[in-house]
Amino acid sequence: MSTAIGEPKEELHQRVAQVDTNHSDVLINADLMNDAVDGENREHEMRIWEAVKSHPWACFWAFVMSFTIVMESFDMFLNGNFVALPAFQKKYGVVVGENAWAIPTRWQSALFQSGQCGAFVGVFLAGPVTTRLGYRWTTIWALVLMNATIFISFFANSLTLLVVGQALEGVPWGFFIANSPAYASEVVPLVLRGACTATLQMSWSIGGIIVAAATYGYRAGVDEWSWRIPLALQWIFPTPLLILVFLSPESPWWLVRRGRKAEALRSVERLGPRHTTENATQTLAMMERTVEIEVQQGGEPTLLDLWKGTDLRRTTIICLMYASQNFAGNLIANQATFFFEQAGISPDRAFALNLINSCLGFVANAGSWFLTAWFGRRTIYLWGTAVNITLLVLLGICASISQNNATNYAQAVLGIIISFVFAGFMGPISYSIIAETSSVRLRALSTGVGRAAYYVAEIPMIYLASKMLNPTGWNLAGKCGYVWGGTALVCWIMAFFFLPELKHRSYREIDILFNRKVPARKFKHTVIDVKDNE
Template sequence: MSTDMNEKELPAKHPEISRQEIPVEHEDTLNDAINGENAEHDQTMWHAVKSQPWACLWGFVMCFTIVMESFDMFLNGNFVALPPFQVKYGVEVSPGVYVIPTKWQSALFQAGQCGAFVGVFLAGPITNRIGYRWTTILALVLMNATIFISFFADSLTLLVVGQAFEGVPWGLFIANSPAYASEIVPLALRGVCTATLQLCWSIGSIVVAGATLGFQRRSDEWSWRAPLALQWVFPTPILVLMLIAPESPWWLIRRGRKGEALRSIQRLGSKSEEDSLRSLAMMERTVKIEAQIGSSPSILDLFKGVDLRRTIITCLVYASQNFAGNLIANQATFFFEQAGISTDRAFQLNLINSCLQLVANILSWFLSACYGRRTIYLYGTATNIVFLVLLGICASLPQTHQTNLVQACLGIIISFIFAGTLGPISYTIIAETSSVRLRALSTGVGRAAYYFAEIPMIYLSSQMLNPTGWNLAGKCGYVWGGTACVCWIMSYFFLPELKNRSYRESDILFNRKVPARKFKSTVIDVKDDE
């Protein structure tokens, strides 16, 4: 439908909103924008849920696409611990004991991430062109097709190739999910909704833990091929839902499709017509402020002016997820085995670990509602540093059954803290830091920084844990504790507080070059349009 046709369908009682260019300086329109922003600030979390339940639903559906990346990442971590998989593809290190060589173990973990690295760079340009909704639909179709390669693979080489192809749609999912979710929900729900991404990671790990626990006693190829087939459970139902999902009104406004944007706002909540028009005016006001910087967004814009600072923050927060104990959670079963736990007990502990992560994710919703993003990130990182060092100390003592159990428990605690603080709040920070104009590109480049850091870290992690590598087991806590310290120091000086800030206020704070530690205390007038 053309832009002109969409604009003619707007209510006549607000004719100024039907113009191709809304004059923000027009008093009535400006008042609408201010009232719309004030209404968001005044909303409590519970009121926001009641007023926009459909926004919550569609935000969760989009975030649920992350289950597929989570499922496959944790599945690879469990493959290397499955005895039948080890016997078929591994090497014998002692009589009757087989392990997957370090280079192939790393390749299994890295292949999907390499594919996702490509996907996140494709996500921005594709999304800017066709929108969040159709980009996700395209990725879901691609996901269904690429699973065939992994499922029918009969060698480690083909399995690695399959993982690489599956990674491309993962990149599209992870780049678009936080951006879409943050744009469709009210201000009061932005933290909770984007934190749902970490919840979906935990759901994926629980499904994997349950599936591999159920099949790990089989002695044939179905011990790993059946869990691979479970990947087909997710894409088709989500695809059907995305076909009827609304597009982000922010994306529609940036494309000049105001009529469709208004209908999208109305579909996302139970707002009155007047409230919907105020929300539309608020969005247009912010988009016009950002349009003063540049019109058609390009990836180069991420590295110019004030957007460079926002891009650096996004990249550092994303990349730092790999340096504070997260990789212990991704390879939990193998970590438990290397800590001296039996195979059966390791798979049981992995299921417990995954369930506790889900609990931590739910608790993070209440944390994000009560405390600032910066506060949660700093305290979560500091707490994990303590437990990572304790893990290293425990692994340095003479090893007994008791020290093995303590290492396993510390691994679970580290995963729990990450799943309740750093993991979910990182997605919120990433979604809020980027400008509206560059959000699709920014979340993609930020996730690329995550993969850029993760790919070598996966090799390092495998090398530290594998008996054919450095065989450090729990002593890896010293390494991750040190890298987590670096993350804490950088976040203390450079991470701003954006809780309860509208996108207009965030733009102004960055344009004024306010120091990170003063973001929370700086007052922005509702009439400021700089």
């Protein structure tokens, strides 16, 4: 009732008529079709700053949902720093020299992999649960679970129990990472999709900065609190985020898919400008049009639909983009402190460099907002990967020559630059591509399965990364650059042939391009008429 107070009679009538119209009429009702066309044209014509000014709340709620990723990031970086903490090494490690200890490779891998195994379960649960409950309530329940599972890790008194705690914490991580890119891409206008989905990588950097600062402060600790206090810091995130997510609007795209048009219209109004109802009804009609086109291609979404028809191609691209995040040198950033130590840097200086590395990653993430405005998704990914391939090979060469203080610092600097490039190019743009590639009907499922592909690739790669760096393993230090350079080259080749350009494309246009089986390199220049409904 309160939302209608003060509305002009004609706008109120338009609002009621839109809600009362049957969902399936959008493709045959001329008025609704005109609204849908006008809504899509308006999104195409909108400029970035205009969209930010008119949709500040949409940007805010997208950032809130994306910020849930900070918890997975926090734990991933924390485990990477645990193995470099002297007190933790002495408590749980084996002697590798005079007054020197190291965590055995199998336990390093277990600490890194356990959370990812839990997240692997979480992402498969996320799709069906989100399809039924929506992004808000699924995330709320995941945050409650996150609060509970932190207790196990905090009170763990053995590596075994710590590994179990990390595995259980991983389950809600899976919900966060599956839902965040999908929600962020659905609540903001087309022109802001790239920047808002790129904030997921920024959340990773924020988690890394907090961990780097905490472990740097406790690096000289001699008792168990040097790692228990950083673990306790995890509790600063779930409850505030739970309150904010509870207050957030549900994705209007999800509400339209569920046939809840009145709620979808209210959600659109909360996310957009408040001064006009006409824009909201046009946006709702645009959403209905896209959803109805997809409904005609299939009924209630299931996991099997991801592997049928043109959705198979879309799912494959999403899986490859997610998996490729593990092959372009990013795992060096996840174990940065330990990498610096193995490159010959003193422990104190290694922790300081890790803090610098995390802060630079944040700066790179902020820079990615401008990159997404200026360049296409495909362009950013290909050039960023090419730069990192070059840097990784240089890292390997630097580690292969006669070692001294200069080469040690050269390896450390190259490691930082590689992390910086990933944080500014491939990392954030991957989330934009992932969120845009999936069909609206299957988005909750496809982002979950895509993230599962990430974990399938990451779990063995974590073991490989630990094996390459650990002095009880292969002890390669910077020579791992040869390995990661080779895997990054494979990613570049795959992207060159299969990655389409999706910038400035509405979800309807993306559906049509995939349905027409347009080759990836022709997506950018293919013209789609605004009245096409195929």
